[in-house]
Structure formats: structure tokens, C-alpha cells
Amino acid sequence: MIVINGCEPVAEHPKVDVYKFEKPAHFPEPTYTFRNNQVNEKGFKLGRRLFNDPSLSRDGSISCSSCHVQSHAFADIMLHPFSFGVEDREGKRNAPPLFNLAFQKEFFWDGGVTHLDFAPILAFESEIEMDLSFEEVVARISRSADYPALFKDAFGIEEVTGPYVLHALSQFMLMMLSADSKYDRYVQGDQQALNSLELKGLELFRQHCESCHQEPLFTDLSYRNNGVQRNITDLGRETVTEVPQDRAKFKVPSLRNIEVTSPYMHNARFETLKQVLDHYTEGVAEQVSIDPKVFASGKPVISLNAEEKEQIIAFLKTLTDPGFLTNPIFFNSND
CATH class of the missing domain: 1.10.760.10 (Cytochrome c-like domain)
Structure with missing residues (x-):
């Protein structure tokens, strides 16, 4: 598209899609399976909401963002050096930062998860973190007043299912790119x-x-x-x-x-x-x-x-x- 400025046509700068995953030029190729889950604005914003939602813990007290704080590169803070959960339960490991996850094949300190999509399940079901079965996480989302419509808008589905919950969370985390220092x-x-x-x-x-x-x-x-x-x-x-x-x-x-x-x-x-x-x-x-x-x-x-x-x-x-x-x-x- 062009606009006319005096007598000269001036090309408009294309609008940048801030919700599209773009590999930094000096980075290796990502390992994440984008063919199954392309990042888009609606999916990203849905994942952001889930990431910050304390109702997805057993007692409604903590969310993913409780231990992954943006100002600390989505790591934990000095006030609680170990991951913590419901009823102030304390873990045994420091919650690691979250960024450049699209380039990793294994997750957590011990590599116990081999795909980003499945990483949230461990946090949901851990007794020292959110202490809620993933089945119940999906059920709570399905029963909520507004989540079903958001999932339909983002993914075109009539019923909230586990894989789409995980896809939404992955879309949010995949955009945690740190490459401009x-x-x-x-x-x-x-x-x-x-x-x-x-x-x-x-x-x-x-x-x-x-x-x-x-x-x-x-x-x-x-x-x-x-x-x-x-x-x-x-x-x-x-x-x-x-x-x-x-x-x-x-x-x-x-x-x-x-x-x-x-x-x-x-x-x-x-x-x-x-x-x-x-x-x-x-x-x-x-x-x-x-x-x-x-x-x-x-x-x-x-x-x-x-x-x-x-x-x-x-x-x-x-x-x-x-x-x-x-x-x-x-x-x-x-x-």
C-alpha cells in the first residue's frame, strides 16, 4: 500500500506482528514443532491468561507467574529461592528462568520433560507446586464463564481439551525470546x-x-x-x-x-x-x-x-x- 505525499509515492512501513515467532538471525534453528502449533495473537493472549491464573492451582493461591517473574527473566526471586506452591509448600530446586524455549529439546533441571507442550503438566500436578491433576485443570477451564469462548476464538474448537490448553501455554512461552542485549x-x-x-x-x-x-x-x-x-x-x-x-x-x-x-x-x-x-x-x-x-x-x-x-x-x-x-x-x- 502507498500513500501520496506531495507528488512522490511513499511506501508505508509494514505493520510488525509482535505475536509472530521470528527466529533471531544469529540463533540456531528452533527445535519446537511449530508445524503443530503456530503462534498467533489469540492463542498467545489465551496462554498469557492461563499462565497468570491462580485458579488453576488446587487452592487458587498461585499461578505459573508466581515462580516465573518477568522482571527476573521469568525466574524466581530472592524472597523465595526455591519454587513454592499451595499452602506455602517449598520445593527443593530454584525455579529456572524461561526464555528461548523454542531452541530446547528437554526441560527442567533434570530434563525430565522432552517437549515444551508437556512441561506445564509437571507444575500443575506437583504436590509442592499447584497440586492439581491436569484433568481437573482442564475441567476448571471448561466450567469457567469465559474460557470456552476464548478457546473457540483461538483454536476453533467447541470443547476445551488438554492438548489445546497446552498449546496455548506453549504459544505464550515460545514468545519469550531474549536476543537483544x-x-x-x-x-x-x-x-x-x-x-x-x-x-x-x-x-x-x-x-x-x-x-x-x-x-x-x-x-x-x-x-x-x-x-x-x-x-x-x-x-x-x-x-x-x-x-x-x-x-x-x-x-x-x-x-x-x-x-x-x-x-x-x-x-x-x-x-x-x-x-x-x-x-x-x-x-x-x-x-x-x-x-x-x-x-x-x-x-x-x-x-x-x-x-x-x-x-x-x-x-x-x-x-x-x-x-x-x-x-x-x-x-x-x-x-
């Missing part, structure tokens, strides 16, 4: 995006950290034991695979938005990034299934002095994506 602008050609301190930190990061936290997702999606448990009480990946070699291994988290996702590690052991680096340089000890990239030959593998730690921390803060943390499309709304 200072680092992203730098790797896409803006050589002024990082200062000298941050550039030195990037150099050190690539030397000491990238073998596990691979760019651009800043995780290799593997499972490793980094020695964060002094005494192993949480078996981690072994609970899923039943393989002893997987004992105390947990999914390598992305470091994107790490500045705002404290506390760190699955057991919320560290409050600061300096404590994390101190652990890797001084706190790792020999342990069953300890990862050889963090401990080998009787000592920690990573060696950093105080200045180098400051430089790496400066770089890690360039992974903060303010636009993602404040994007209004994620705000709780009943529209």
Missing part, C-alpha cells in the same frame, strides 16, 4: 556495543566458560555435575535416566539475563556472580561424576584472579536484555 548488538556488527572491560571479559569467557555455555544460547544444553552440592542429596539427571554416571548432573543453564536471576544454581546456593566464579576457581572438589571441565588432576580446572573475575562479570552483564524484561506483551492482562 549489548552482546547481541556486538555480534551483529555494532563494534561500539561493548567497552574495553566487557571485551576483555568476553575474551576470558570464551577461554574459560564457553565449552559449557556456548554462544549464542549460552548453554550447550548438556547435563553436568559442577560440584555445587557439598553432599549429594539431589540426584538430578539420574532420577530421569537411572544411570549412575548421571548422578548430581543438572542441565547447564543459559547465562542470558544472569544479572537478574539470582540466586544461582539448582539449589540456589550462590547469591552473587562473584560467589559463582569463586566456586569454580576455589570451591570445586573431587566428587562422584564431577565434570572434568571444572575439576581434574586433583584441582579446579578454571584459574582466574580477582581482576579477571571482574572482567568476566562485566561481560556477563552485557547479556541482560532490558527489552525482554519489560516487554509489555507479557504483562498480565485479561484481554
Whole structure:
């Protein structure tokens, strides 16, 4: 479409669809099965409403957003370092951040779910979280005054069913894309995006950290034991695979938005990034299934002095994506 400005035709800028999934140019191809569930505005907004709805917990006290807070990259906050649920029940793991989920094949710290569509079921049915059978979740949605019409409008269905509940939630979570930090602008050609301190930190990061936290997702999606448990009480990946070699291994988290996702590690052991680096340089000890990239030959593998730690921390803060943390499309709304 064109409009006339004086004598010259001027092309209008095409309207950007903020509810359409667009792969960041420097990211790998997504692994999510979009052929079965394309994101659209109505499905996304329905998923957003479900994500923020406390009536989908047994006593109506918590929602998904209770443990996944946008300003903290959809992670938990320091006030409750472990996931929590109905009747103030406390879990044993820190609720991880949610972003760039379209590029992952397994979910949760132990990888116990192998498709994003099924991830919410564990939260609904967990006794220490929402404590409600998924069957009852669907029933409550079906009995509500307005949800059935919203599902019909979004998916063209006459009856609310479990798969469409999960599709709506996935549409909301799939749009949690974080790819516009200072680092992203730098790797896409803006050589002024990082200062000298941050550039030195990037150099050190690539030397000491990238073998596990691979760019651009800043995780290799593997499972490793980094020695964060002094005494192993949480078996981690072994609970899923039943393989002893997987004992105390947990999914390598992305470091994107790490500045705002404290506390760190699955057991919320560290409050600061300096404590994390101190652990890797001084706190790792020999342990069953300890990862050889963090401990080998009787000592920690990573060696950093105080200045180098400051430089790496400066770089890690360039992974903060303010636009993602404040994007209004994620705000709780009943529209």
C-alpha cells in the first residue's frame, strides 16, 4: 500500500506482528514443532491468561507467574529461592528462568520433560507446586464463564481439551525470546556495543566458560555435575535416566539475563556472580561424576584472579536484555 505525499509515492512501513515467532538471525534453528502449533495473537493472549491464573492451582493461591517473574527473566526471586506452591509448600530446586524455549529439546533441571507442550503438566500436578491433576485443570477451564469462548476464538474448537490448553501455554512461552542485549548488538556488527572491560571479559569467557555455555544460547544444553552440592542429596539427571554416571548432573543453564536471576544454581546456593566464579576457581572438589571441565588432576580446572573475575562479570552483564524484561506483551492482562 502507498500513500501520496506531495507528488512522490511513499511506501508505508509494514505493520510488525509482535505475536509472530521470528527466529533471531544469529540463533540456531528452533527445535519446537511449530508445524503443530503456530503462534498467533489469540492463542498467545489465551496462554498469557492461563499462565497468570491462580485458579488453576488446587487452592487458587498461585499461578505459573508466581515462580516465573518477568522482571527476573521469568525466574524466581530472592524472597523465595526455591519454587513454592499451595499452602506455602517449598520445593527443593530454584525455579529456572524461561526464555528461548523454542531452541530446547528437554526441560527442567533434570530434563525430565522432552517437549515444551508437556512441561506445564509437571507444575500443575506437583504436590509442592499447584497440586492439581491436569484433568481437573482442564475441567476448571471448561466450567469457567469465559474460557470456552476464548478457546473457540483461538483454536476453533467447541470443547476445551488438554492438548489445546497446552498449546496455548506453549504459544505464550515460545514468545519469550531474549536476543537483544549489548552482546547481541556486538555480534551483529555494532563494534561500539561493548567497552574495553566487557571485551576483555568476553575474551576470558570464551577461554574459560564457553565449552559449557556456548554462544549464542549460552548453554550447550548438556547435563553436568559442577560440584555445587557439598553432599549429594539431589540426584538430578539420574532420577530421569537411572544411570549412575548421571548422578548430581543438572542441565547447564543459559547465562542470558544472569544479572537478574539470582540466586544461582539448582539449589540456589550462590547469591552473587562473584560467589559463582569463586566456586569454580576455589570451591570445586573431587566428587562422584564431577565434570572434568571444572575439576581434574586433583584441582579446579578454571584459574582466574580477582581482576579477571571482574572482567568476566562485566561481560556477563552485557547479556541482560532490558527489552525482554519489560516487554509489555507479557504483562498480565485479561484481554
